[in-house]
Structure formats: structure tokens, C-alpha cells
Amino acid sequence: MSASADKPELTAKDFRSDQQVKWCPGCGDHSVLVQVQKVLAALGARREQTVFVSGIGCSSRFPYYMATYGFHSIHGRAPAIATGVKCANPDLDVWVVTGDGDALSIGGNHILHTIRRNIGLKIILLNNRIYGLTKGQYSPTSEFGTRTKSSPMGSIDHPIHPVSIAIGSEITFVARTVDVDVQHVQYVLRRAAAHKGTAFVEIYQNCQVYNANAYGWATDRETKGDNVVYLEHGKPLIFGKDRDKGIRLNGDVPEIVNLNQVSPDDLIIHDEKAADPSMAFRLARMLHPEYPEPLGVFRAVEKPTYEELLMGQIEAERAKRGPGRLEKLFRSGDIWEVAETGAA
Amino acid sequence: MSASADKPELTAKDFRSDQQVKWCPGCGDHSVLVQVQKVLAALGARREQTVFVSGIGCSSRFPYYMATYGFHSIHGRAPAIATGVKCANPDLDVWVVTGDGDALSIGGNHILHTIRRNIGLKIILLNNRIYGLTKGQYSPTSEFGTRTKSSPMGSIDHPIHPVSIAIGSEITFVARTVDVDVQHVQYVLRRAAAHKGTAFVEIYQNCQVYNANAYGWATDRETKGDNVVYLEHGKPLIFGKDRDKGIRLNGDVPEIVNLNQVSPDDLIIHDEKAADPSMAFRLARMLHPEYPEPLGVFRAVEKPTYEELLMGQIEAERAKRGPGRLEKLFRSGDIWEVAETGAA
Amino acid sequence: MGTATTNKHQAGQKPAKHIEERLQAAVRFAGDSGDGMQLVGGQFTATSAVFGNDVATFPDYPAEIRAPIGTLAGVSGFQINFASRHIYTPGDRVDVLVAMNPAALKANIRDVVEGGIVIVNSDEFDAGNLQRAQYSTNPLETDELSRYQVYKVPITQQTLAAVKETGLGPRDAGRCKNFYALGLLYWLFDRPLDPTLSWVNGKFARVPAVANANKLALEAGYAFGETAEMFAVRYQIRPAELQPGTYRNLTGNQATAIGLVTAAQLAGKPLFYGSYPITPASEILHDLSSYKNFDVRVFQAEDEIAAMAAVVGAAYAGAIATTGTSGPGMALKQEALGLGVMTELPMVIVNVQRGGPSTGLPTKTEQADLWQAVLGRNGECPVPVLAAQSPADCFWSAIEAVRVAVKYMTPVILLSDGYLANGSEPWRVPDPDRLPKIEVRHPTDPATFQPYARDEHGARPWALPGTPGLEHRVGGLEKADITGDVCYVPENHHRMTELRAQKVANVLRDIPDQEVYGDPSGELLVVSWGGTFGAVRTAIEQAREAGRSVAHVHMRWLNPMPRNLGEILSRFRRVLVCELNMGQLQLLLRGRYLVDALGLHKVQGRPFMVSDILSRIDELMGGRAS
Amino acid sequence: MGTATTNKHQAGQKPAKHIEERLQAAVRFAGDSGDGMQLVGGQFTATSAVFGNDVATFPDYPAEIRAPIGTLAGVSGFQINFASRHIYTPGDRVDVLVAMNPAALKANIRDVVEGGIVIVNSDEFDAGNLQRAQYSTNPLETDELSRYQVYKVPITQQTLAAVKETGLGPRDAGRCKNFYALGLLYWLFDRPLDPTLSWVNGKFARVPAVANANKLALEAGYAFGETAEMFAVRYQIRPAELQPGTYRNLTGNQATAIGLVTAAQLAGKPLFYGSYPITPASEILHDLSSYKNFDVRVFQAEDEIAAMAAVVGAAYAGAIATTGTSGPGMALKQEALGLGVMTELPMVIVNVQRGGPSTGLPTKTEQADLWQAVLGRNGECPVPVLAAQSPADCFWSAIEAVRVAVKYMTPVILLSDGYLANGSEPWRVPDPDRLPKIEVRHPTDPATFQPYARDEHGARPWALPGTPGLEHRVGGLEKADITGDVCYVPENHHRMTELRAQKVANVLRDIPDQEVYGDPSGELLVVSWGGTFGAVRTAIEQAREAGRSVAHVHMRWLNPMPRNLGEILSRFRRVLVCELNMGQLQLLLRGRYLVDALGLHKVQGRPFMVSDILSRIDELMGGRAS
């Protein structure tokens, strides 16, 4: 995050563009937009140093509403475009905003490779488990059997889970949150912004029109306490409306226990910095309704970033061979002279 | 595997096509080809019911050498093409042969979606950690820092691990083996052939020309005993030239122990049928040289296949609405008659 | 309204209630996305069709899913052209506009003919809505609308009053106002209520209160027309002289879907449709998803490349393999389509064109993918290309595409466009038993089989995996003639390139000679293709009625081109190519026939208006047609 | 060999050892992939160049990585044409063939001129090798080669004998036989050994035994020629009249890489090259990977789409953004390229064309991606396109492409091909300080900034992220004129479509008028483009020397086309377009200029031979040029 002390501080409002926000009423994207604006202001981000890149989808209209630089690109390619941006100018803060279709259907491969390269992009995946913009077909995260326009008898594709995919692709930072949990969204975004390397944030997002209430269980005041568990580094996995339940490992399988019977010390203690991603993967496999679903930072580890390594090799070469000189480049290899007379 | 009792039995040789095999001497693909031919013969496969689909790469020349039906397609798209084959005729035994570049670079997204759909394809990934056919650039599985024509200062892309990716993508069958371990290759292929749904087999393959001996540690008689551990369902993870070492979980981290000090009962007992893929993922994270690398079947679980579900819906509709009749299709919706006179 | 003249309406003039006869009228319902305009538009269409008119419709959806209520971005419209004679388009301009709010008025008023009728829901013209519509003053209170007959009807209030007895809450009650407007229009055009009433009963059978409310609103609207002493005239449009038969209204996308199913049935094969959703092609995917009992195997792929690749695989394994997409998706399919060309397998690629380049105007129509279809692949990669000419014609074109694909063992591209996809027209339901079968041959004899031997059409055999003894390998590398083995021999490559080109040229044998509408030779020939047929043909008819010597060639096949086309072109002093692009067919015709074809180009995301073409004809021929 | 005549050689005839002078000769080294033919080919080239000849070379790699030893599939060749005058091609046929084994003989003999010299390594003509080469009888023992001067030299044995003293094992010793052959050729053409000797010393400095062995083999080969009493004549080819200066031999891919680096340096910017390996473009990626100290940022992408998308992003953020690929990869890039057109950002896409369609003939050359480059995208999507005409010209073309891209804020496609990519010729090293800078302007003033305002060239401003106050949004949806906001207004779309087209047309201002070689008007104009320049120009020179009235137009820019081109075409009675495809430029010229251009088409994965063009000229003009 490039902040600069000698410039006036910006407010969340300063990150709002002059464009009318065109998402449906009740769409979860609204809330995320506001949180992003707040977080950027709070972190002292500069508009001119910030770039939002998106693909195509409802969620991908995001850049229009930000008073930063923005690129509303083509379907699925935002991570690749953002990679070009970051390579050309590693000083920029580059955010990618994408949807479950954009990121995981057509764009799945770019997400995978962006993640493995650990390039410094902050990726916000607005997962509404549906194709919103094209008016409601099932997406790669739609539950098995979802009935949509293109799956009138129920979808026959088994869903994938973004956090699992990210971990399988060697992610260094991955987190999950839910659109209306505004404090938590802000927390997760702040953490993502601070991460060096690829930060991947899945946000459960309500599509009011085509998949309303898909996440009611995680947002409903009544039920959410029992349905989600917040991950905190170094802390045991405790949840429940009355924080009376916990998760411990039984052999190698997570198990819900009652804190009346089990001590917090026996619970899984979350370690987002674990060198091995296996435990993070295990947490990603805790799915509603069998388990409370974990929200928060699954994993946050350090690894050299792509842009560091890229520029590092350039610097190393310059240090070793001196900055490139065309004269020398042209004359490398076997050269010969032709004199006025025509013979060497 | 469609075998038919009333046809003459075929030998491995019957699966050899008349085309001259054009891989380099010393290439690991030769061995795999021979094992595939043997396994098909042993399983009583029929040439006419078997289709090999590949992309582009050295490895993707595979179909030419098989006396079955074959499709040498375009780079990265073999899983998608094979999906079309299987949907059009679910009775066929469809194999996909691919390379690390073909499957995980350009084709990464198709692999991911094929796996999640659990369509009945047997995928053989010949992983030589290099682009062979294009003469030696680093691939997505090349080790960090690999020096190649396109990475003279060492590659700056962190590698991905095929088995991790497959598990992250909800695979139902995943296994790993190494080209020259012929018995084990056969075992794994037989298991893959028997699996209903997507079977993903990674084979460590030697590229003699551009990445020779990348797997020496796993094939060298002297060292391989200490460097690999064979996974067997229900059995503890024991390895070592003298089978004197084992792997147990320390907390949730695998640890190498000496069997003189630790009883086999305390070791990890491999469960390829575990409902939760987390332990399989953990095993996939055991990498040389830190750990012995697991070879064998990581995971083999049952889940409805795409082709079953696809045809199931068609059958259900036919049962419910009767086989489609054009007459009825044409006349669905609001229709009206225009009589000879022109008015209704 | 047809050729009849309209009466200028002066405010305060005492309205008379006689019925006036017209040949044709175009009506547009416009309101907020939530106002149910598509629904009542559909009802008006159905009623008019059942009544016996020829009809053509075009919906105009907002680009946003759900733009803020009352804004210009949220306006949704539905236009119906209906007539007592044959019509080809939804009409250039509208005779009657129903505007349910200020935004709908603002967005649509410029399309109303001078002197046309504008019915506004006056209840919605409050300060908030006016502002959302970016009106600084209330247009109902200025002379802004003086060129139209404006009727201010308090539709919301009247609807609420009419449905009060049902006990519905104000929100649900308010939802019926589209039926009120529909009732009013039924009165205005003297249409029966029965078809809609029975539709309402069926649709809302489970919620009788809603059914009843809609019915009451409809009747109230009708009664208002009858009693309000507000309207000067009613109009009547008699039934048209249509070909007798059973009719059904179809959009282009519906017709394409049904056409593909029909083709597969005629071939006696499963239909495989691999696709990735994209506007404006998605409805083909949706429709086919619900035809499963026809053994339709729909594969919603992860992207267009996977869809295309799966189509190649499905063709190889013996399905009628098809895909549908729009411009950007088409671009992505080209590499895998090339594999279809090299492996010479039958498949159909439907491209429902939209505004470009790049994402462009995704919900709007255009014809700018012709070059991409004919010329846009790596290497020498010829593919037959045809274009549908009207919504219902998509049905016939889809069958024709499959027929050619199977016969010549080749990918075939079918071009549709956003205008055809969403527009609708009556389709005369054919007798399925009379449709010619699509003949499919699969070799079985190992003794004579050669993967790249050719039949009399230039097609190689379609040998299916599963056939004993025919095991063979195909792929994207150049093939040896006859054997199909990989082959780098220079002369073989040249020969195979020629054979592939020749095969596509052979499709000519299945393409009838080009027909000319109008004089067989003369001053001006207008050439068009695809979805512009209706506008161009109407313009030519009108120009000819006005005494112009013009003729029309509408091309169905763009590659190859009909045998006699060059000769036809040479018979006219001038050739004008009208297309919704900057001259794509024009270049191909010029290049191929060396004719100095001129162009009429329009890339506005909208179809041609008949008047666009007439003006260009006037420009070229001098003077003005009377 | 040039225009000199050759002597028929009769076996048994006593050879005389005089030196004969020639204007030109073409030599081909051929052997197994492992025989080091490319290496000695390179040495012969360098020596000839240093000697002062004009040279042109073409390597011929096997399609397999490592085909079985001794087979036809494993033959590797390297051809050098060298002359005392200006030459443009590696030569149609070869005057001297060195065949290191039977397969090399079989694969290459048909390219040897009648009466040409064939030197074979007779040691390798054993039963096994003959069989692997599919010879049923030993051609050295039949009269199969009677039309050539065949010299059987026991190269293997002689090499082993020569290097014995080094103590190398038989395998390493045998590896030196290519140097033996090279030495013999040096003798035959009276070339100095020094350049190669000093190269060997440098190259094998760390393995002195190998260096010594290669040196001994080289000298032994030379000595054999001198003493063996076997050869009738030696040949001498004097230095050519070349422009004075420093020279370096460059392949097209090397030249492209250096050109891109140079362009970025001239613009004072980092070079971004995003690419996915593909034959025959990969060497550009390899070369650029080693130029890191020029701030070259190479991104090896996961596929061509990612590469193209990253280029768009890098252009947006201010790099000189470039990519390279070949046919199938180009197809995959088209969608993202369209985004570059819509966002009007500068970037260069190099397409090193290969044989198609689909995977086609991946290691062979072709020019069948012209349509794809000019017309192959969704929507109206114009892009400037230019083509390099020779290996060294790739350098200049790359710079020109970047210059136009930056000036007009547009993607530019640079077409190269497999022949240029691998072929080489001497490049006169320019003085970097004399190369005109590439002017780059980035706006900084928020008061006057408008994202889609245009300058005098029609280009919009290149505003870089990081600039305070210029924050704005771009994307693939249609843009409003001036402001660049998303805009669905119909007229705006038409206008923007025209502005984009106009901008590309404006590139004309930077394109010099087309030059005509030969008579300014007359009987026949031959038109060509891209990598066929050498063959066509040579043919035209020869035809003109033979008295034909023919002229040559070689096009560098394919879109837009030079202003005066139409006028030039009209001055000739006939126009013949020669291209390595089935008539792609031909169609464009016909369509644009309505000229009845004829075509000479060749898709064999091989370049034109001069004789191909001469025959076609003869055919068209009647009779035979003398």
C-alpha cells in the first residue's frame, strides 16, 4: 500500500467515483464497495497509486465506482491484465475484483497461475454462486442440483470451493468473509492490503435477483453464530451464539465439541502462518451445514513475490553487466567489417 | 472398461499401432506406452471401445502409437475434447494423455473443471517438469530457479503440484507413479481404469534431452528406497531401503520416525477412501527432499459421474414426458390457426 | 400506422369515437424493468396473432440487470408491429407509445411518429420520477409533446381502485397496472380480451387473487377507453392474408434451439450442445436445457474454448455437435474450430452477433462478425457460413447448417444477431414428417476404410469410435491424403489445402441459385444478408411501389456464394450493400466479383430502419420516391 | 552456382586442380540431428561473411526433437548461399551438398542442381543406415546419382585417424567429423581457416582436447582436398560490393528481439514481453530473456491469452508492451487484442506465421495469417498490420511497429514467418545514436485531461496510473467520445467506430509511398509481401535481365495500404500477387482497388523458389525468358 505522508488524507468518499452505482437493490456488492472505500481511506491509500482491474460480470463493474484508476476488462482475464500492470509498474497497488464465474469458470487458469506466481495482486472474489450479469445460470460454485435457466432439472456439476482451489494453487494469503459482515469485511481487506504477494479474498455475496439468500445461514442474526467460526491466529476455534462450542481434531478429523465438556486448550489452535498448508486446507473443507464455516484469514505466509524476483533479476543483471547499451547489444555475436572497397 | 467375453483376447502387442515411435532414446514416455498397452491387454480392453485423446507436446504424441481410436488434438484442450467424446458416447473408454505444460499451463482450467465434474476420463499426466516439444522452456512444475532457454537466470515462477491441484479441484481418484517403476505404473493404471469418474494419474517422466534425471532420486536403485513411500490402503506408511522408517503425525505435521523406536501402529494408516480429502492433501504436501514422496493411490472415492447424471436426466425426462416428439415440440407455447380464408 | 394518415390532435378538441381502419400499426409498451412490459407486450402479440394479423416484435431490455427504479437505465420496452398485410419488421417508428413513467417517456418519445398517440401514466409524473428521468420540467405541462396526441391516464390510481375488491396489498395491487394499460390498448385497437383472460387464468391458477386482480385491471383499462370520452378514434386492423396453417410466435433464439433439435431428430442422433452463457445467445442454451427428452445433451462449459473443444470431441464420437455464442466467444472458439476443419468433422457453430469490438455493446445488435466467420482463423481454414434472415428463419437455417455439416463433413457457421435473437414473428409450424431426413453414413467395413478417402461430395468418412476394425488417429497436424497419417510432405500439404477448399466450394451444389426480387436487371441492386432482410425488403417494396427500378438480393449463404451471384451483380448499373457493419460483405463482393459495390453502413447497435435504406436509395437514384 | 556453368563430371576422369571463379554458390550441409550440421553451417556462414561475401542462410530442422538416428525424420540441414553480388535468398537449389549419411543424401538430393557436387561420408553407407534411410540398394553403387559429381569420402575413418593423437575416445573423436567436412568445403571454396580456428579455441577453451581435435579434423579435411587428387576444380567467390560498415549475421527472430529492445530504448521505457512458447516464435522469448539489463521484463505466461492480456495491462501501466506467437496462438489472442483496440493502448503483436490450419505444419513456413491479422476479430476492430521482408528487416519492422503503436495509441501486428525467423542474413549494424527517438507523451494536467480526447493523429492520451488527478476508468464496453465513459448511445457507437477506423487510416501519414522496382508501368506488376521478398525480387531481377518488362511492388504495410498503391496497380496491364497462401492479399487488393489481380499460391511449408515465380511469369507473358 503506497501511502505518502505529505499528501492530504482522503476519506472514504474521496474514493467514490462520479458514476451512478447500478447494482440491484439488495445486491451484496454495494456493501463490499463501501467497505473497500473505507479501508482504502483508513490505510491512507492514494487514488493515483491504486488500480482496480476487473473482468466481466455484475461484480466486475466495481472499478467504475472507484475514484482510482480502473480497468473493466474482458471475461476471466483480469488477473492476467493486472499481472501486466504490476510488471510494468510494481509500485502500483493493484486490486482485482472478480466473480465466481469470471474467476473460476473462464478465468480459472489465470487465477491458478497468478496465485502460484505470488504476484502482488489483491484479489476480491465476489462469490454469489451464480452468473448474475447473464441473468442467472449456475456457476462453478453453485451447489449441486441448483435449478437455474440452464439447469432446469438441477445442475449436475459438482461445485468447487475457492479457498480449496487457492490453497491447492500454493496461495500465500487467503481469507473468507461475507458481504454484510461489514467489520469483518474491513478486517479481511486490511489484512489483504498489508500482504506482500497474492492475497485472495473470497466474499460470500448475495445476489438478490438470481440466488437470493444463498448465505442466509451465515448472515442471519439468529443462525450465524452457530454456522460460522471466526479464525484468529493463535486462538482456538470457538463458535456458537453463546461461544460455547469449539472444534477439535479427532484423529485427523475436525469435530464439534461442547466447551462445557472440552477445554479450549484441546481445540484446534489456528495458525495462519503454518509453513505447511494442509491444516488450512482442512479448515477450508469444513462446510455448512456439517460444520460451522470458517471466516477470516486461513493462511498468511511470506514468499518472494513475482515482481520482486522479476525486478531483482533485472537489477542483478545491471549490477553485473551494467545497464544495457545498444551499441554493445548490436555488436555482440560474430561481427565483421566491410570497408569502403568492399572486402574485409 | 468395456470388455467383452466373446471376442478373442488381445495381447499388449495388439495395442501397438503401425506408427514408428518417435520419442528420444531414454525418454520416459516409452516405458509408459508399453505399460499402458500391457494393462489394456490384461484388462481385456477392446481396441474399438478405447479412445486416446491428447493435446500437444512430446507426451501428446501418445495416441499415434496406440492401435485404438485416437485424437491428437490442440494444446491444452484434450480434457474438453474428451468430455465431448464421453458425452456423445458414454460407453467408450476414454483416456487423456497430457504433459505438464499441456495439462497445467494452457490447459489448467479444463483439467480443473473436468475433475470437478467427475466425468469418466482416465487422465495420464506425463510430468517431466519441462516443455519438451518446444525444446526446453520451464513449465508450471519446474522447480523454482530452473535455468532454461526462457529462464537463463533461473525461473521465478513457484511450481504447482499436480496432486495438490487435483485434490483442490475435488478429484475422486488421484495417484502418482514414476515412469521406470513398471510394475507400479501398471498397478496405478489398472486402478485408474477401474475407477468410475475422473481418474488422475501423475507419472514422473524423464525428459532425457531437456531435463535429464529430474527424478533420479525416485528411480535410482540406491536412493529410491529412502526417497519414496508407497501408499497402500489400510497400511501404515513405511519406507526405507530396509523398510525401517515410517511416517507418523506429530500434532498435525507428518514426521519421519525410525521403526526401531516407533510401532507401525502409530504411523499414518493410509485411507484412500476417506470422505474428507484433507489427509490426502497432506500426503501430497510431502515433498522430496524433506520427505519421502508418496507414490500410489492418494484418493479413490465414489461420487456420481457426469455422464451418469447427464444421461440420468435424459432418461428421467423421457420417463416423465415420453421420448421427444417434434410434433409436440413445435406446438408447445401459444399457437393459433390460420384458416384458408385468412382469419382465425 | 400503415399508409393511412394520422389526425393532428388539438388539446381540448371534443373526441369522437368512430372506428378507423388501418393496414398496420406499431405499438410500444415502455416502463420500468419491474413494470411487466415484456409480459403485456407478449400478450398483445399473441392476441393480435390469434386475431389473424401478421406480427413482428422486438423487445428492448435495459443493459443493467436491475437499474435503479425510475431511471433511464432501467427502462424496458416491447414493440409490436401488426398488420393486415405481410410485414417483415417491428416497424421503424411507433404509432402508439404507452409510457408508464417519465423515464419511459423520455427514452422512447423520439421513436413516435409525428401525430402519434402517447398514453402516459400521469400518476408517476411526480418530482422524484421526473428527476430520475432527468427532466428539469414536467413534459406534460410544457409544449414539449405538442407534436403528439398525448393522453394522460392516472393508471396507478385507477388500477388500485379497480382491484380493491380482491383485498391485495397496495404493492401487489399496483403490479396490475400493466394489465390496465393492456386493456386500454385492446380497446383502442378493438381486440378481444379472451385470449389474455384465459392466459391469466392458467398462469395464476394457484394464486386466484392475483388472477382476479389482473383480470379486473384488464377489464378496467378496456372500460376506461370505452367510457372516458377521451379518445378521438379507435383503430381496426383486419386479419392478414396469411398462408393457412398452425402458427406460433418464435424469437430467433427459440427458433434456433428448436431447429437444432429438429435437425438431430432428422438425423436420428443425439444433439450435443456445448456452450458458455453469453448475451445474446444464452436463451439457446436455456431452451435446449429443457428439451432433454429429445436426447439433447447440454454441456455448460467452463468457457467458449472448452465448449468448442467438446463439440469437436462430440462430433468425433458421433453426435450432432453444436455450439452457440456471440462475438467475443466466437473469437475464442476459432483455434478449436480450426481443429474441426483439419479433422473434417461435422459441427455447427451459431454466432449470435452483437455490437463490438471487444465487449462493445453486448445487448445490442450488429453484423460485424462476417469477416471473423469467413476469414478469421489461422492458416487456410475455409468454413461454410450462412446467415438467418428472420427470427423464424433461424429454425430453417439451423437445419440447413446441420445438413451441410454432415453431408460435407465440415464445421458450418450460422450467423444470427441480437435483433433476430430477441425479435419474434409468427412461425408456420411445419409437419415434422414432411421434413426431409438428414442422411448420415458411418463406415463399418475395415477392408475399404481409409480415414481421409473422399466421397462424391469431397467428404471423408465419418467413422465412429466403437466400430471394430476402423481404429484410426486424427488430429491437428497436416494429414496425408487418403490415409490421414501425419504428413509433412510439401506437395501433400498443398493438395490437402486445395481439397479442403474444394469441399467447401462443393457446398454450392446444395445452395439454390440466388433469387432476385424485383427487376432482373436495371439501375440499382440492393444486396443484404442476415437479419436486415425485413427492413431492406420492406424498403425495396416501398421504393418499387413508388416507382423506383430497384431490385433486392438477400444472401443466405455467405461462403460459398451462390453460383449465379456474379452474373446477377453484373446486370445492374449500381450495387448497394446494406449491412450493420462498415462494409464487410461489400469487401468480399468487390474482391470476388470486381464489382464497384457501394455500401450503406450502420453500427449503432440498432437494426436498419426502412427509412435508412429508402434515403440511401433516394440519394443514389436522385430525387425522392413519391 | 551463379550464372557460371558447371562441368559434368565423369567417374574416373583425372581431376584437374584449377581455381574457377563464380559469382555465387549455395552449399548445404546435411546429416543426422546429432552430427552438428547447424554448427558448421554457422561457421561456413561466418567465414564467408568475414571474407566479404553477401550471404543468406536457411536451416532445416527435423520436426521431431530427437528422431531415431539415421532415419529420414532425423535429418538436419543448413544451407548457405554466398555471393560476390547482392543476394536475397538462400538459393533455390544447391550447388554443393555434403551428406553425412544415407538419410541425408536421400532427403536432400533432389535439391541439388544437375551436375552439382555431392560429397558423401562413404563410411556411413552400411546396410543398417541404408535401411533406415529406406534405400533398398546403395545409391553409391547404382547409377542413381549419375547426374551429379559424387565424391565418396571416408569422413569418419579419416576424422578418427586425424584426431587420434588427442587421445579422445571413439565417440568424442567421431563427433569431430563435421569439422572435417567443413575443412574440406573450406578448401573447395578457398576460404581461410582462421575464423573457425579462433572460434574453436574460444568455444572449447575449457576442454583443450576437444578444441584440438576439432582443429585437427578441420585441417585434415582441408588437407584432404588439397592432396587427394579427387576434385576437378576449386571455386572462388570474390567479396561482394557491400555497403561499408559493421555487419553481423542475424536470424529473423534474433532481429525481432533486438528490434523490440531497441524500440523500448528509443522510447526510454521498459520493454514488456509477455509470451507463451510456440514454434517458430520461441527464440524471441529466449533472446529477450537474456537482455534483462535493458530493463526487459519477460513474462512467460500460462497461455497466449494470458500473455496478450498481460500486454494490455502492461501497456495501460506504461511499458512498451509486446508479445510474440504463431498462428494458433494468434487465434487465441484475438479477443484480448480487441480489448487493446477498444482501450486504444499501444502494443505490438508479433505473429511468426507457420503452416496451418490448426496445428498444421508447425515447423514450416507459410503466409496464411494475413486475413486473421487484418480481419479476424469480433466487431469492427481495425489494427495496423505490417510484415517484415527479410531476417534483418525484422529489426527495422519491430521498431516501426512500436513507433506507430505509440504514436497512434493502437495495437500493431507485425507479421514474420518461419522462413524469416530461422533464416539469416548479414545485418549492417546501425549507429544507435542515429536512430530517431520514439516520442512518448503522457498527460499530467488534470484540468485539460479527457481520456478519449484525440490529438492530431487521432490518438487518445496515454495517461499513466500513478499520475495524480488523472484517475479514470477504461474497459471493453463502448466508450463515449471524449470522456471515455461507458456509453450505449447509438450515434456515439457509430462515431467511435469511425474514429477508430480513421485513426488506423491515419497511419498512412507515416507510411512512405509505395516504391516500384522496375518500369513504372507496363505489362506485368508482381506484388508480394513479407518473407517472400527475396525470392520475388530475385526473380524479377532475373526476368528483367532476360528482357522482360516486369515490375515489382513489395508491400510492407498491409493495413492501411500505401496511398499511391491503387494508382500504381492501375498502371499495369496485369497484376500478379505472389504469396505463400491461397490468395489472401489478392482478395484484399481486388476488393479494395477492383483490380483483376491474379495469384501465385504455394502452401507447401516452403518458401518460393525463384524458379516458381519465373515460371509463372513465363506462363503469363508467354514464351520463355532467355
Ligand SMILES: Cc1ncc(C[n+]2csc(CCOP(=O)(O)OP(=O)(O)O)c2C)c(N)n1
Ligand atoms: C468471452 C465471454 N464469454 C461470456 C461472456 C458472458 N458473461 C458475462 S459475465 C458472465 C458470468 C458472470 O458471472 P460472475 O463472474 O459470477 O459475476 P456476477 O455477475 O455473478 O457478479 C458471463 C458468462 C462474456 N462477456 N465474454
Ligand SMILES: Cc1ncc(C[n+]2csc(CCOP(=O)(O)OP(=O)(O)O)c2C)c(N)n1
Ligand atoms: C496454442 C498453442 N500454444 C503453444 C503451442 C506450443 N507448444 C506445443 S507443446 C508445448 C508444451 C509442451 O509441454 P508439455 O505439455 O509438458 O509436453 P512435453 O513435450 O514436455 O511432453 C507448447 C508450449 C501450441 N502448439 N499451441
Ligand code: SF4
Ligand atoms: S443480478 Fe445479482 S449480482 Fe447482479 S447486481 Fe443484481 S443482485 Fe447483484
Ligand code: SF4
Ligand atoms: S524432448 Fe524429452 S520429453 Fe520429448 S521425446 Fe525427447 S526425452 Fe521425451
Ligand SMILES: [Mg+2]
Ligand atoms: Mg457470480
Ligand SMILES: [Mg+2]
Ligand atoms: Mg513436459
